[in-house]
Every structure is written in structure tokens, then in C-alpha cells.
Amino acid sequence: MTRRTRASYDGASAHYLSPDRRDPVKRLWEEPLNHRLLASAIAALPRSSRPLRVLDVGAGTGDGLALVDGGLALTPDPARPVHYVGLDPDPAMVETARAQHADRADVEFLRGDVRAGPPVDDVDLYLSAGVPYSHLSHADFPEALTGILAAAGRRRGPTALVVDVLGRYSIEWTTRWGLDSWDYRMSFFHGADERDDAIAAPMSVHTRRSVAAALERAAGATGVRLRSVDYHDRSVMVGRHTTTGAFAPDVPNYRSLVNRLHEGDVTVALDDLSFTAPAVDAPAEITDFFAALEPAWNACLARTAAREAADGPTIEARTCLATGLRDVEYRLQRGLGAAHSLIGVAIIE
Secondary structure: OOHHHHHHHHHHHHHHHOHHHOOHHHHHHHHHHHHHHHHHHHHOOOOOOOOEEEEEEOOOOOHHHHHHHHHHOOOOOOOOOEEEEEEEOOHHHHHHHHHHOOOOOOEEEEEOOHHHOOOOOOOOEEEEOOOHHHHOOOOHHHHHHHHHHHHHHOOOOOEEEEEEEEEOOOHHHHHHOOOOEEEEEOOOOOOOOOOOOOOEEEEEEEOHHHHHHHHHHHHHHHOOOEEEEEEEEEOOOOOOHHHHOOOOOOOOOHHHHHHHHHOOOOOOOHHHHOOOOOOOOOOHHHHHHHHHHHHHHHHHHHHHHHHHHHHOOOHHHHHHHHHHHHHHHHHHOOOOOOOOEEEEEEEEO
């Protein structure tokens, strides 16, 4: 491994271990959504007294374990034990994960590449979080899914698969909407030196159509049936690169502004949060989505502005606004790949 690649992973480890990473948006927008989606995936599996067997693809430092715990808590069987295996190709990340979770029984971390096939058998839930599949090329992506679906086809009963990728049409990178892969700079990493251009990686971005095509190709190659696939856009308006402006400098700093609202900051200028749909060439379904999101988002801001004009700004009004904006995003998302992350939840038979 070269020094430059090592610098990239050192930055990643510092980021994933930083307590500052769990900002209000992560805790109050992103993690609850992940919990809900995982709960739906787990609920689609038969109830059992045996541990829920999870393989976390691209596990990093093992954040997926807490997501599984949060998802289980929302199911009818919240006390079900978990046997968790984290898979990651980087030895430094694997060692860090082992140290972080050394006190947790039935948890292990393995170094490996999902393209070589799952390293363990009889998995109930193939998890991914933090867009690991976007590290694969568009050619390698369906091949990796083929290995997972083949393993799922060798076991009795259904299997759940969570596919987490970067959305192609995020407002964070409107300048790259014409591309399906590009060098993704991780300049939001906590503990990373932003002057180090090694903290970057070629990444693939996806739409619902591209993920569906990869899943269908894998299903056709293995003969398994996809009983259902649901898609969800996560962090439409508050992706981390709205803060950095690394790819679209003109996008408002939505994540930082919303974080301040959650903290009750009455000095945030509400006009700074207004949204204008991107005037960039895109498929009609993307253009239509943002055209619907713009008035709903701005109406939420306008209602708060009207109340504050009469009563003055308050901490309660600001925190309520943050929740209201989150609910607008949750309600209107269409799972198109029009956000920082696109999450597909598949049930395999």
C-alpha cells in the first residue's frame, strides 16, 4: 500500500471515530431513517430464536452494528441476539473495528472483498451503510451482488439485502450530474487534513434504475427471486457536501444551518435556507421531484417566518422548524437517487 492510499484510510479512521461526526442531522435525520429501513428488512424475515446473522459489507469501524441494534429495537423481537460479521478490505480499518468492539460477544471483523463472495454462509441480513457499493465500478457492482444472491439462494428461507450507494443526482454535486462515476473527495472527514488531496477515491453514483438493473442482472444469473425491493433517498437536502461546497460551491450550507436549528440557534437567517430547484439537465423524474420539493420546503420556512414575525424567534420554534424540514424531506423523497445516499432494501427468495 502506498503512502497516499494509507493517508486516505488514516483520514477515514479519524473521521469514523470522531464524536463530532454524529452531528444533529446524523442523529435526528439519518440514523432514525436507517433504523426504520433495517426494521422493515428484519421484519420481513421469519421470527426465530436463533441469533440474527448479519454480514456488514464495507463495515469500516463497525458503525453498522449500532444501526442493526436500532433497527431491531423497532421490531416485535427487540431482544433477539445478533451475530455480526463486518467485512472490509482495509487492514487498518479491520484492526480499528476489532479494538472498538472487543467487548461485544458474537461480533467479528474480517478483511476481505465482497467481490470474492461472502466469507460466511447462512446470512439473514446483508447490510451496507456509508455507501460501500459506490467504491465498486459499475461493472463490478452487479458481479458483487451476484455473489451475495448466489449465497442467499443456497439457504432456506428469505434473505434481506441492504444496498447503500451514492445518489447520482444530489444537490451536492450538480456539476457532475452528467457522469456516472468520478473522483469523490472526502473533504468532510473529521481529523483529516483537507489540504491532503489523497483523501479521495473514484466512486460510482447511482439511480434507482441502475441499482435495479444490477439486482435484476444478479437475480437472473443466480435464479433467485427478488420478492420485493424498496428504495429510499437519504439526506436529500443535508448531505455532508452541502457544508464543504466541494462539488457545487453555490449550494447553500444546508447541513450546518439545519444543525444550528436543531440546537435552537435563533440567529440563523431563514432566507439562507431557501431552496431553488437545480436548473441542470436531468431525467424528467428528477426534475419533477425537485420541482415538487422546492415549494414544500420553502412553505415550511415561510410558516416559521410568519410566526416569528408576530412572536419573535424562539428556541422552540427553531427546533420545530428543523423537525418540520426533515419531515418534508422524508415525505417527498421518491427513492430516485436524488440525494446523498440511495438505499435499496431487497427481500430475496
